[in-house]
Structure formats: C-alpha cells, structure tokens
Amino acid sequence: xxxYSQRGVSAQKEEVxxxxxxxxxxxxxxxxxxxxxxxxxxxxxxxxxxxxxxAGTKSILAYLYWKETGDISVWxxxxxxxxxxxxDDLLCVGIHDNLLFSSTIDRNKRLxxxxxxxxxIAGTQDFFDELKGFGVxxxxxxxxxxxxxxxxxxxxVNGTMAARWPKNKLITNDRIIAGDVIVGFSSAGKTNYEKRxxxxxxxxxxxxxxHDALHKFYGTAFPESFDTGLNEQVVYIGPxxxxxxxxxxxxxxxxxxHLLLSATRTYAPLLKVxxxxxxxxxxxxxxxxxxxxxxxLKYLPAxxxxxxxxxxxxxxxxxxxxxxxxxxxxxxxxxxxxGHRLELFTSEASAEKMIMAGKAFGIETQIIGRVEVxxxxxxxxxxxxxxxxxx
Amino acid sequence: xxxYSQRGVSAQKEEVxxxxxxxxxxxxxxxxxxxxxxxxxxxxxxxxxxxxxxAGTKSILAYLYWKETGDISVWxxxxxxxxxxxxDDLLCVGIHDNLLFSSTIDRNKRLxxxxxxxxxIAGTQDFFDELKGFGVxxxxxxxxxxxxxxxxxxxxVNGTMAARWPKNKLITNDRIIAGDVIVGFSSAGKTNYEKRxxxxxxxxxxxxxxHDALHKFYGTAFPESFDTGLNEQVVYIGPxxxxxxxxxxxxxxxxxxHLLLSATRTYAPLLKVxxxxxxxxxxxxxxxxxxxxxxxLKYLPAxxxxxxxxxxxxxxxxxxxxxxxxxxxxxxxxxxxxGHRLELFTSEASAEKMIMAGKAFGIETQIIGRVEVxxxxxxxxxxxxxxxxxx
Numbered sequence: 001x002x003x004y005s006q007r008g009v010s011a012q013k014e015e016v017x018x019x020x021x022x023x024x025x026x027x028x029x030x031x032x033x034x035x036x037x038x039x040x041x042x043x044x045x046x047x048x049x050x051x052x053x054x055a056g057t058k059s060i061l062a063y064l065y066w067k068e069t070g071d072i073s074v075w076x077x078x079x080x081x082x083x084x085x086x087x088d089d090l091l092c093v094g095i096h097d098n099l100l101f102s103s104t105i106d107r108n109k110r111l112x113x114x115x116x117x118x119x120x121i122a123g124t125q126d127f128f129d130e131l132k133g134f135g136v137x138x139x140x141x142x143x144x145x146x147x148x149x150x151x152x153x154x155x156x157v158n159g160t161m162a163a164r165w166p167k168n169k170l171i172t173n174d175r176i177i178a179g180d181v182i183v184g185f186s187s188a189g190k191t192n193y194e195k196r197x198x199x200x201x202x203x204x205x206x207x208x209x210x211h212d213a214l215h216k217f218y219g220t221a222f223p224e225s226f227d228t229g230l231n232e233q234v235v236y237i238g239p240x241x242x243x244x245x246x247x248x249x250x251x252x253x254x255x256x257x258h259l260l261l262s263a264t265r266t267y268a269p270l271l272k273v274x275x276x277x278x279x280x281x282x283x284x285x286x287x288x289x290x291x292x293x294x295x296x297l298k299y300l301p302a303x304x305x306x307x308x309x310x311x312x313x314x315x316x317x318x319x320x321x322x323x324x325x326x327x328x329x330x331x332x333x334x335x336x337x338x339g340h341r342l343e344l345f346t347s348e349a350s351a352e353k354m355i356m357a358g359k360a361f362g363i364e365t366q367i368i369g370r371v372e373v374x375x376x377x378x379x380x381x382x383x384x385x386x387x388x389x390x391x
Numbered sequence: 392x393x394x395y396s397q398r399g400v401s402a403q404k405e406e407v408x409x410x411x412x413x414x415x416x417x418x419x420x421x422x423x424x425x426x427x428x429x430x431x432x433x434x435x436x437x438x439x440x441x442x443x444x445x446a447g448t449k450s451i452l453a454y455l456y457w458k459e460t461g462d463i464s465v466w467x468x469x470x471x472x473x474x475x476x477x478x479d480d481l482l483c484v485g486i487h488d489n490l491l492f493s494s495t496i497d498r499n500k501r502l503x504x505x506x507x508x509x510x511x512i513a514g515t516q517d518f519f520d521e522l523k524g525f526g527v528x529x530x531x532x533x534x535x536x537x538x539x540x541x542x543x544x545x546x547x548v549n550g551t552m553a554a555r556w557p558k559n560k561l562i563t564n565d566r567i568i569a570g571d572v573i574v575g576f577s578s579a580g581k582t583n584y585e586k587r588x589x590x591x592x593x594x595x596x597x598x599x600x601x602h603d604a605l606h607k608f609y610g611t612a613f614p615e616s617f618d619t620g621l622n623e624q625v626v627y628i629g630p631x632x633x634x635x636x637x638x639x640x641x642x643x644x645x646x647x648x649h650l651l652l653s654a655t656r657t658y659a660p661l662l663k664v665x666x667x668x669x670x671x672x673x674x675x676x677x678x679x680x681x682x683x684x685x686x687x688l689k690y691l692p693a694x695x696x697x698x699x700x701x702x703x704x705x706x707x708x709x710x711x712x713x714x715x716x717x718x719x720x721x722x723x724x725x726x727x728x729x730g731h732r733l734e735l736f737t738s739e740a741s742a743e744k745m746i747m748a749g750k751a752f753g754i755e756t757q758i759i760g761r762v763e764v765x766x767x768x769x770x771x772x773x774x775x776x777x778x779x780x781x782x
Contacts, residue, residue: 008500008540015505016536019512023531034533039489040555041432050493050553052535057542098430102441104495104549109399110620114406121410140414142425144443145407148547149399149618150598151448156542158495158535162441162553164431207541224620227540229501 006234009207028172030301032092045167053085054158058206060225063154065242065257076123077263081203082159084264091271092285094171095163103143104158112155134269153224173284173299176345180283183354184340184368188315192362193269197251199262199317204289205335212325213238238324259317267342270361284345293333294391300377308369309382312339329383397625400598419563421692423483436558444476445549449597451616454545456633456648467514468654472594473550475655482662483676485562491553494534498546525660544615564690567675567736574745575731575759579706583753584660588642590653590708595681596726603716604629629715650708658733661752675736684724685782691768699760700773703730720774
C-alpha cells in the first residue's frame with residue numbers, strides 16, 4: 001500500500017467515479033469538464049457549466065506557516081489555489097472569461113479567527129482584480145462561511161464557478177489525433193504576471209508533500225493539522241521545518257514553506273490569447289491536476305499511445321519531495337505535476353506559435369511529447385534519469 | 392458565554408459579515424440573497440445569482456446514526472439538507488425553477504466509504520427527481536468530492552446553485568410595510584409531498600442539538616464526531632441515545648435520531664404556486680435559517696417593529712432540546728426555527744389565500760405576527776408560556 005493510500009487519499013478517485021457514474025455526464029464525454037445544455041439561456045448554440053474545487057489540504061500548510069511565523073499573507077495564496085483549481089479546469093474546455101464565482105469556506109472558529117477569513121475573502125477579490133487586467137473577468141457573487149469545528153479541524157476553502165459559453169468556442173478534446181504533439185507549459189519559474197518565483201507545486205499531492213517534507217514537530221505542536229487516526233508512520237515523516245532555507249537556482253533564497261505554499265499558477269492570461277488567436281489549432285487541453293502526468297489518459301477520444309519523452313526537468317520542490325519520501329517515479333508522476341500543469345495538443349506545424357505565446361508570458365514552454373496510434377489508451381513517460389514508466 | 396459560543400458557533404456570524412462587507416453586495420440590499428446583473432445573458436431585465444450552503448454539522452448526526460444502526464438511508468436526508476438550504480434561500484427572492492446545482496463533498500476516506508458517497512450523490516439526484524414532479528427543475532451539473540482527512544474529521548456536504556431570473560419576478564423585501572401581517576409556514580408535521588413526519592429541525596442549530604441531546608457515550612465511542620479541543624463540559628451533555636424512542640403526538644413512535652436527522656423540508660412546491668398566483672401580494676419572504684426567528688431583522692427595508700405574538704407551538708423536538716440544555720427562550724428562538732422556517736409578509740387582506748395555499752399542501756399555516764412602525768429595527772417574540780423576548 002502506497003504512502004498516498006495510507007494517508008487516505010486516492011489519486012485516481014475510483015470511489016468517486018463509481019458514485020457519480022449514473023449522473024448525466026453531459027454533452028461531450030471527452031471534454032475536460034462536464035458540459036450541459038444552456039438551461040439558463042435556452043439557446044441551442046450555447047452551453048452551461050458549473051465547476052467545484054478547492055485548496056484541499058494545502059490550507060493546512062497555510063495554517064502551519066501562519067501559526068509558526070505570524071505571516072497572515074499566506075492565506076491569499078489559498079484563495080488563489082481555490083480559484084485556479086476551478087478556472088484552469090474550465091480553461092481546458094475553452095472557457096476563459098465572464099465567469100461567476102461563489103466561495104464555500106468551512107472553518108473551526110476556535111482556531112481560525114475572523115482575520116483569516118478576511119485575508120481569504122479579500123485575497124479572492126484581489127486575485128479577480130488582477131485577472132481583470134488580462135481580460136479575464138470573474139464576478140464574485142458571494143458564498144457561505146460556516147462555523148463547523150466538529151466537522152473541520154482547521155479550515156476548508158472551496159469555490160464553485162458557473163459559466164455560459166458559445167458551443168462553437170468549446171475545446172472538447174475530440175480533435176486530438178495521432179501525430180499531434182503535446183506542448184507543455186511550465187508550472188514553475190516566474191511569469192510576467194506573477195510577483196515572485198512559483199515552485200510549481202500547484203494544489204495536488206499536498207497531503208503527501210506536507211507529510212513527506214515536514215518534521216514530526218508539526219504533528220506534536222499542531223495535532224489539529226492531521227487525521228489523528230492515521231498510522232503514525234505516515235504522519236510528518238520529513239526532515240524540514242517550514243522556515244528552512246532553500247536555494248532556488250536563478251531565484252535566490254526561499255524557504256520550504258514558500259515552496260510548498262506557492263500559489264497555483266493560472267494559465268488564464270495565456271489561454272485568453274491562445275484561444276482568441278489559434279482556436280482552430282488547439283486539438284485538446286488537459287490540466288495536469290489530480291493524477292498528475294497521467295491525467296491525460298481520461299480525456300482521449302480514441303485509443304492512443306501518449307508518449308511524454310521530453311518532459312521538463314522537475315522543479316526543485318519535487319526533487320526535495322522525492323528525496324524526502326523515496327517515492328519512485330511512477331508515484332511521483334501520478335501524484336504531482338512534476339513540471340507542467342497545462343498541456344496542449346496540436347499539430348507539429350502549429351506547435352511553434354503556441355511555444356512563442358507561452359514564452360511571451362514568461363512561461364517556459366516546450367514540446368513534451370506526442371500522440372501515436374495504439375489499440376488501447378496508454379501512456380509512456382521518460383523520466384529525468386531515463387527510466388521509462390508505463391501507465 | 393453561551394453554550395453555543397463555547398462550541399465555536401456564532402448564530403449571528405459577526406466575523407463573517409465583517410470579512411465580506413467590502414464585497415459587492417448586489418443590486419437589492421434588503422433581498423434575502425445577493426442579486427447581481429445578468430453577466431451570463433447580458434440582458435438588463437434579468438439577474439444572476441449564485442448561492443452556497445450545506446448540511447453543516449448535521450452530517451455528524453447521520454454518521455453517528457449510520458455507525459450505530461447500519462442504516463445508510465440517513466445519508467439521503469443529508470443530501471436533501473444541503474439542497475434545501477440553498478433552494479429555500481433562493482425561494483425567498485422569488486426563484487423557484489430552472490436552477491443549476493453543483494455539489495462539494497469533502498470526506499475523510501478512512502471513515503467514509505464509497506457507499507456513503509453513492510448514497511449522498513444518488514440521494515441528490517433522487518430529490519431533484521421528486522421536485523421535478525412539482526414543476527421545480529434543478530439540473531445537477533456535477534461537483535467535486537475530495538479526500539481530505541487531514542482537514543475533515545468525517546464528512547462535509549455542501550452545494551452551490553446558480554440561477555438566471557427575470558428582474559420583474561424578484562422578491563426584494565422592499566415592499567414590506569407597516570401594517571403587514573406575517574404568515575408562517577410550519578417546519579414540522581407531514582406535507583403531502585413528504586413520506587414521513589418531519590420534526591421541523593431543519594439544518595440550523597445542529598451543533599447545539601447534537602451536544603445537548605446526545606449522551607457522553609458518543610464522545611467516547613466516536614471521538615471523530617467532535618472537536619476534541621472543546622471544553623469537555625459542552626460536549627455530548629445530553630440524556631439520549633439516537634435509538635431512544637420518542638412518541639410524536641399524532642404520528643406514533645419515532646426515535647431521537649430520526650427527530651434530529653429529519654431532512655429539512657423544502658417549501659419549493661408551495662412557493663411555486665404562491666409566486667405564480669399571488670406574486671403581487673407577496674411583500675417579503677424570509678427563510679428562518681441561521682438566527683432562527685430573529686433572521687427577519689436583517690431584511691427589513693425600514694425601521695419596523697416586528698411582533699411575533701402568534702407563533703406555532705414548538706414541535707416536540709425543540710421541547711426535548713430545551714429540556715436537555717436548559718436554554719432560555721432568547722437562545723432557543725435565536726438558534727432554532729422553533730416551528731416555522733418560512734415567513735411571508737403580506738397585507739392582512741391577502742393572508743387568507745396564502746394560508747389556504749399552505750394548507751392545500753398539508754402545511755400548517757397561520758398568521759404568526761405583524762409589522763409596526765418604529766424608530767429602529769426591533770423584534771418582539773411572545774413565547775409559548777407568555778414570556779416576551781425583545782431583540
């Protein structure tokens with residue numbers, strides 16, 4: 001049993017898929033999000049979507065950092081995480097503007113004071129204000145904050161978006177074909193719309209990351225920060241304190257806390273441009289969230305072999321996590337994005353302009369793989385040391 | 392400090408209001424929900440809303456009952472609670488049809504297996520199917536289920552709705568005037584669209600209800616069912632086991648578990664009729680949720696004195712809770728609905744037809760109070776024993 005499973009997390013979410021399989025799966029089965037008829041407008045040429053997601057257990061890292069250092073600003077990142085986990089999924093069906101957002105925050109009032117709520121809620125509006133400068137308009141229509149300390153140990157920060165979108169501007173992944181190349185957009189570094197270095201961690205695999213990286217001290221000092229019913233051998237088994245310094249090549253000193261808490265990068269400013277200028281060339285889009293680099297397997301329109309043999313060198317945060325946990329490549333690439341959170345399927349001829357667009361935003365961009373004919377949906381990853389992993 | 396506060400719950404949610412006061416408050420400040428321009432359709436005659444809410448700590452009661460008896464059917468009620476806490480708020484601005492719904496479920500995978508997720512998710516669709524029979528159409532557009540045991544002790548079940556609605560069919564509470572009467576619709580009994588007796592408990596005050604009613608046994612046997620950081624003196628201080636029999640006058644035997652877990656009644660079938668037939672006569676609508684019978688104070692368009700001097704006799708579940716906790720009337724009416732969860736402001740002349748409509752659905756309905764001129768917003772409650780409480 002993997003560490004991941006022992007901690008009560010399933011990267012593939014089998015039980016969830018089983019529980020939802022009888023529900024209406026929407027109009028486009030291979031699309032990254034479920035897409036429904038235009039109930040709100042009654043127009044056959046439009047569609048409706050709702051999308052829910054959140055910061056998951058990353059909120060615990062913010063809690064620990066805030067408790068240890070008093071730095072309340074980390075909560076703004078949690079607001080961004082909850083938003084980007086929604087919008088970057090929606091980007092993958094082509095939606096990048098005119099969204100409605102509602103937040104759902106469950107807190108333990110005994111531990112999470114009003115100033116933390118204020119930081120999250122103001123941080124939400126601030127992030128929308130920033131996105132507006134890039135032509136990405138998200139309207140904040142309120143939400144619910146509940147005091148439920150008997151349910152929630154610290155705080156759960158979730159959000160939901162609603163959209164109405166023209167059907168002929170959707171990316172459904174149905175145009176992915178053999179021969180396509182896959183353009184990867186780095187999750188790390190510093191885009192020209194970010195204020196500081198982004199570690200690339202995103203908002204997936206954070207249960208593993210926290211327990212693998214952080215020292216037992218956190219379990220003792222903050223028992224509210226983990227499920228006390230877990231086997232002690234999987235709880236906070238790492239070498240680090242949040243404030244331990246880390247050298248990031250090219251970006252100077254950071255600390256473990258900031259690497260783990262780095263707010264999930266959004267690709268919205270980039271996708272706004274790509275979808276406006278090259279819509280017809282975009283055959284498919286995948287957000288490498290839960291399931292990491294294996295996520296693409298769920299959205300292929302036909303039995304293809306995906307070969308990812310030119311992946312990014314994993315950013316330093318993933319090196320640190322792998323050193324700490326001793327996880328093999330198979331698990332690392334299934335739990336974390338390992339270097340890029342967005343991948344775009346296109347023809348070889350169109351790849352260069354996508355790469356140029358990414359670079360224009362300061363996003364490291366490269367062809368990371370390709371699509372081949374096969375008799376089943378399969379994936380081959382070539383890891384940094386040359387190891388080949390098949391899924 | 393009240394028991395309620397000591398348990399980390401605030402009926403008035405002061406901190407939440409402070410955290411959100413800088414956000415856009417929408418077009419109609421006295422309306423029960425925040426209402427925004429029609430971003431999705433761009434029509435000046437329409438509006439958009441999103442609404443988020445959930446089953447709160449009521450999910451813990453379902454957990455305890457399920458663990459103790461093996462009866463998994465109680466989870467369907469939790470699905471209904473999460474839905475009704477959304478739709479019945481939206482009813483109060485006049486919205487009763489063509490809604491989008493997305494669920495957000497955070498679970499501790501170690502304790503909550505897939506079959507519970509299936510029961511909740513299937514229960515959600517089942518409830519929508521039932522409402523469809525009354526012309527209330529809610530489209531289930533998916534959602535997110537996350538495994539976050541380090542954040543959530545057992546399970547948090549939340550939902551979010553989105554709506555687009557004609558502006559001239561909104562109830563904004565701006566037409567409430569002195570001289571209006573308040574028609575109350577009972578939260579308890581059995582409507583002709585319910586399958587069994589409803590205790591009236593709703594989904595508010597359940598942290599208090601659980602700790603006040605249930606025996607210390609539950610804290611010992613299920614430490615995952617409460618915040619272990621609470622003062623032990625406020626945790627499970629009641630006399631009851633979930634399976635203790637209770638006689639409900641006119642409805643035969645039930646048990647404490649079913650009284651506490653009784654799924655929140657929706658008034659949607661009734662409001663569908665009232666809004667269609669008597670829209671112009673409805674001056675205001677209030678869902679007596681968090682804040683109980685004092686909720687109306689937040690939605691008055693002018694300084695009125697609200698007098699509620701003909702309240703329903705509190706249903707038996709509230710008697711039991713008051714006996715167990717020894718809470719005074721002031722607290723009981725502020726935490727629980729105590730008998731009606733929906734109140735409608737109308738002229739004295741129009742009240743009778745509202746009452747007839749309620750009764751036609753098998754809902755006990757009566758004038759429970761009235762609106763008077765005043766120099767401030769105030770509320771006077773006349774309790775069952777004649778005690779007068781002022782807020």
